[in-house]
Amino acid sequence: xxxxxxxxxxxxxxxxxxxxxxxxxxxxxxxxxxxxxxxxxxxxxxxxxxxxxxxxxxxxxxxxxxxxxxxxxxxxxxxxxxxxxxxxxxxxxxxxxxxxxxxxxxxxxxxxxxxxxxxxxxxxxxxxxxxxxxxxxxxxxxxxxxxxxxxxxxxxxxxxxxxxxxxxxxxxxxxxxxxxxxxxxxxxxxxxxxxxxxxxxxxxxxxxxxxxxxxxxxxxxxxxxxxxxxxxxxxxxxxxxxxxxxxxxxxxxxxxxxxxxxxxxxxxxxxxxxxxxxxxxxxxxxxxxxxxxxxxxxxxxxxxxxxxxxxxxxxxxxxxxxxxxxxxxxxxxxxxxxxxxxxxxxxxxxxxxxxxxxxxxxxxxxxxxxxxxxxxxxxxxxxxxxxxxxxxxxxxxxxxxxxxxxxxxxxxxxxxxxxxxxxxxxxxxxxxxxx
Amino acid sequence: xxxxxxxxxxxxxxxxxxxxxxxxxxxxxxxxxxxxxxxxxxxxxxxxxxxxxxxxxxxxxxxxxxxxxxxxxxxxxxxxxxxxxxxxxxxxxxxxxxxxxxxxxxxxxxxxxxxxxxxxxxxxxxxxxxxxxxxxxxxxxxxxxxxxxxxxxxxxxxxxxxxxxxxxxxxxxxxxxxxxxxxxxxxxxxxxxxxxxxxxxxxxxxxxxxxxxxxxxxxxxxxxxxxxxxxxxxxxxxxxxxxxxxxxxxxxxxxxxxxxxxxxxxxxxxxxxxxxxxxxxxxxxxxxxxxxxxxxxxxxxxxxxxxxxxxxxxxxxxxxxxxxxxxxxxxxxxxxxxxxxxxxxxxxxxxxxxxxxxxxxxxxxxxxxxxxxxxxxxxxxxxxxxxxxxxxxxxxxxxxxxxxxxxxxxxxxxxxxxxxxxxxxxxxxxxxxxx
Numbered sequence: 001x002x003x004x005x006x007x008x009x010x011x012x013x014x015x016x017x018x019x020x021x022x023x024x025x026x027x028x029x030x031x032x033x034x035x036x037x038x039x040x041x042x043x044x045x046x047x048x049x050x051x052x053x054x055x056x057x058x059x060x061x062x063x064x065x066x067x068x069x070x071x072x073x074x075x076x077x078x079x080x081x082x083x084x085x086x087x088x089x090x091x092x093x094x095x096x097x098x099x100x101x102x103x104x105x106x107x108x109x110x111x112x113x114x115x116x117x118x119x120x121x122x123x124x125x126x127x128x129x130x131x132x133x134x135x136x137x138x139x140x141x142x143x144x145x146x147x148x149x150x151x152x153x154x155x156x157x158x159x160x161x162x163x164x165x166x167x168x169x170x171x172x173x174x175x176x177x178x179x180x181x182x183x184x185x186x187x188x189x190x191x192x193x194x195x196x197x198x199x200x201x202x203x204x205x206x207x208x209x210x211x212x213x214x215x216x217x218x219x220x221x222x223x224x225x226x227x228x229x230x231x232x233x234x235x236x237x238x239x240x241x242x243x244x245x246x247x248x249x250x251x252x253x254x255x256x257x258x259x260x261x262x263x264x265x266x267x268x269x270x271x272x273x274x275x276x277x278x279x280x281x282x283x284x285x286x287x288x289x290x291x292x293x294x295x296x297x298x299x300x301x302x303x304x305x306x307x308x309x310x311x312x313x314x315x316x317x318x319x320x321x322x323x324x325x326x327x328x329x330x331x332x333x334x335x336x337x338x339x340x341x342x343x344x345x346x347x348x349x350x351x352x353x354x355x356x357x358x359x360x361x362x363x364x365x366x367x368x369x370x371x372x373x374x375x376x377x378x379x380x381x382x383x384x385x386x387x388x389x390x391x392x393x394x395x396x397x398x399x400x401x402x403x404x405x406x407x408x409x410x411x412x413x414x415x416x417x418x419x420x421x422x423x424x425x426x427x428x429x430x431x432x433x434x435x
Numbered sequence: 436x437x438x439x440x441x442x443x444x445x446x447x448x449x450x451x452x453x454x455x456x457x458x459x460x461x462x463x464x465x466x467x468x469x470x471x472x473x474x475x476x477x478x479x480x481x482x483x484x485x486x487x488x489x490x491x492x493x494x495x496x497x498x499x500x501x502x503x504x505x506x507x508x509x510x511x512x513x514x515x516x517x518x519x520x521x522x523x524x525x526x527x528x529x530x531x532x533x534x535x536x537x538x539x540x541x542x543x544x545x546x547x548x549x550x551x552x553x554x555x556x557x558x559x560x561x562x563x564x565x566x567x568x569x570x571x572x573x574x575x576x577x578x579x580x581x582x583x584x585x586x587x588x589x590x591x592x593x594x595x596x597x598x599x600x601x602x603x604x605x606x607x608x609x610x611x612x613x614x615x616x617x618x619x620x621x622x623x624x625x626x627x628x629x630x631x632x633x634x635x636x637x638x639x640x641x642x643x644x645x646x647x648x649x650x651x652x653x654x655x656x657x658x659x660x661x662x663x664x665x666x667x668x669x670x671x672x673x674x675x676x677x678x679x680x681x682x683x684x685x686x687x688x689x690x691x692x693x694x695x696x697x698x699x700x701x702x703x704x705x706x707x708x709x710x711x712x713x714x715x716x717x718x719x720x721x722x723x724x725x726x727x728x729x730x731x732x733x734x735x736x737x738x739x740x741x742x743x744x745x746x747x748x749x750x751x752x753x754x755x756x757x758x759x760x761x762x763x764x765x766x767x768x769x770x771x772x773x774x775x776x777x778x779x780x781x782x783x784x785x786x787x788x789x790x791x792x793x794x795x796x797x798x799x800x801x802x803x804x805x806x807x808x809x810x811x812x813x814x815x816x817x818x819x820x821x822x823x824x825x826x827x828x829x830x831x832x833x834x835x836x837x838x839x840x841x842x843x844x845x846x847x848x849x850x851x852x853x854x855x856x857x858x859x860x861x862x863x864x865x866x867x868x869x870x
Contacts, residue, residue, distance in 0.1 A: 002484045003485075004527035004744070005482075006477065006523075007480050007482050007505070007509065010478035010480060012475070012524050013475065013476035015475060018474040018475055018476045019474060021476065022474055034808070034809055034810070035809075036782070039454060040449065040450060040453055041447070041448035041453045043442060043445035045445060045501075045543070046441070047437075049438060053437050066480075066505065067503065068502065070501065076501075078479075085447075088439050089447050092439035092447075096825060096829060098811075100811065106479060108480070131814055131815060132815075139814065254793055254794045254797040309437075347474075359688075359689045366577065372465070372469060374468050374469055375470075376470075376533075377574075379566055379570040393531050394531060
């Protein structure tokens with residue numbers, strides 16, 4: 001017998017869940033568009049060469065890329081993110097700068113399946129190409145704040161700078177060749193804890209160096225103070241990172257973003273190697289998060305990738321943030337459950353039950369729909385109790401009965417399924433009530 | 436150098452095109468939900484066993500299916516339609532009947548690329564599981580009429596019955612074993628013309644039989660009259676087809692669907708072998724269609740497929756219609772071009788240009804966004820002429836200049852990019868004007 005479950009790591013979203021997902025996407029879309037981001041769509045399949053380009057996502061992610069051949073023996077792959085397709089599109093088109101786009105779409109990674117990690121999942125990305133100023137990061141923070149506010153989630157964003165990280169590592173004596181590896185380890189500080197990270201750093205840097213680096217990062221993370229770091233006298237790259245962070249925090253105020261929303265986190269690194277400047281990651285505020293510890297959104301500046309895709313010698317600045325639809329949806333479901341609120345079960349507002357004269361019931365149904373009211377109608381004459389049962393199971397809030405008596409009086413019988421109250425009312429008043 | 440175009444048969448949709456696609460999807464979603472269809476999402480990848488099930492799309496479509504293996508050596512495939520995933524979901528869940536769902540999503544077919552045919556394309560499907568009555572087909576026609584009306588397209592739907600087709604073929608002496616093949620040939624009558632179809636039918640049925648069949652179909656197609664066919668005295672299946680079509684046309688009236696919108700077309704067959712009852716296909720009304728001859732939507736009844744997926748012995752009636760996003764989008768673009776109307780180029784309504792005091796410009800920008808007005812702001816101090824040029828290229832209708840003078844007066848300078856008119860106005864009146 002055929003296995004009827006979806007492939008491992010992927011899911012079916014039945015109406016209740018899909019209605020929630022749609023409402024999240026609609027909310028994000030609206031916020032993104034308010035900030036002047038235009039929509040973009042790219043194919044799910046990309047030429048494998050694009051995905052495996054040395055300027056793309058890197059080896060780790062390539063190991064998790066689904067690849068296949070078309071009938072013409074061309075090697076293709078399913079996209080693992082929306083940033084590489086953006087870089088490809090930008091490199092192949094003449095687009096005016098700055099180019100602000102959003103894309104909300106599935107991506108695929110054939111990796112290990114854990115709680116909250118899937119092989120097919122949806123990213124909601126906003127990116128700006130062509131603006132080097134840290135004001136752009138500040139604007140993205142304003143967008144992020146508005147997005148979570150519109151979604152009804154209390155979140156904070158941790159912020160750091162790859163330049164500052166480089167500066168600190170340089171200060172601690174870590175050679176440039178080991179920076180990226182050290183950064184990827186330090187990124188695990190919160191998850192793996194100090195001993196775990198120390199062990200890995202020792203392998204990478206040797207015992208005493210590792211201790212120095214970890215102590216430095218524990219210290220700056222404890223202080224979380226740009227001013228203290230400023231006083232350390234870091235080298236050129238570190239100083240540049242500090243300057244950008246200072247400009248960023250000043251701009252935040254101009255955008256009206258509260259300091260409580262954006263937290264300086266000097267050990268935040270983000271696990272991708274293409275970031276060149278500021279990085280950020282959004283988390284639920286403690287107390288709202290009982291189950292899921294994954295980040296809600298994350299992003300950063302990647303000034304090298306797009307120019308290299310376009311084979312141009314100039315750097316093309318770019319910065320973006322990606323919201324995870326799946327984690328946001330899980331958290332909103334959790335929240336509804338905790339508050340005892342039902343997320344909508346169905347789009348349907350009313351079930352119309354015609355009796356012998358179908359014509360009347362169908363015309364009432366079409367009137368309702370004409371007013372934009374979601375209505376279904378019993379086309380099979382299933383009788384009152386079967387229809388009541390169906391409306392209950394489907395959590396449809398109203399039934400409109402259209403019998404002969406009602407028709408003769410030019411009325412309908414409206415039943416409120418929650419209260420059980422029934423009333424004989426005119427069609428215009430039903431339309432007004434349910435619209 | 437890496438090839439930067441999307442894979443053969445797929446496309447990138449830049450903002451102008453994606454805005455149009457989004458508006459079509461929003462329109463269809465709204466109409467589908469009005470009719471009480473709930474959204475469903477299924478993964479793009481399916482277990483290959485599901486796609487190749489003998490109750491699924493059939494051998495022809497399987498030849499065009501992209502297949503691949505995951506790291507666990509499981510054979511997967513990209514879905515070629517949304518009906519098979521629906522059948523799988525329905526068979527694996529306990530869902531109350533009738534189950535009305537819509538799904539708007541990409542599907543993939545690795546087939547020949549022709550004008551208007553792509554390898555990755557978007558289907559917008561509505562299906563009802565659990566209603567056997569032809570009233571259901573009539574309701575789908577009302578939905579189809581409302582959908583095209585909301586999209587601003589003049590369309591008609593051709594309708595036929597597979598049962599009637601079987602009855603006519605039986606009447607003409609075609610053996611049951613050759614029915615499906617004959618039906619698929621007759622489906623090409625309009626495209627291939629009579630001589631082409633005759634040649635193929637001769638191969639299938641022999642010379643004189645082919646002539647009989649073709650003459651019969653040319654005759655019934657010329658008459659397009661159910662009553663004439665009724666008078667022919669067809670066998671049991673043909674009579675059932677006629678009865679259902681009659682009930683369907685009666686119900687259409689009850690739903691308020693005009694007879695001009697639904698045309699009886701006794702040779703319409705549709706190229707899929709899983710249809711069991713009525714079939715329909717929507718076309719642009721002649722005169723609006725200058726370029727594209729593909730159908731806008733198509734569907735039919737498939738009472739056998741879902742029950743078999745669920746391995747249940749009972750028949751589970753099902754009927755649906757699928758709208759082609761790509762062809763609809765092409766036609767709307769054509770229409771705009773013909774009428775000299777610009778489809779929106781960008782979501783952005785206003786570009787804010789701050790001068791020295793960034794703070795004022797940024798706060799104005801955030802005020803605009805707070806009212807839901809799509810606004811971008813120059814973060815780089817690019818100067819007046821560069822900003823004017825950008826707004827012109829991006830077809831942004833308004834610029835708001837926020838200089839020191841404007842700030843001191845608590846006002847902004849609003850420029851209408853179309854008329855070139857500039858005025859010094861208060862922020863509240865800008866908000867009122869652009870909202």
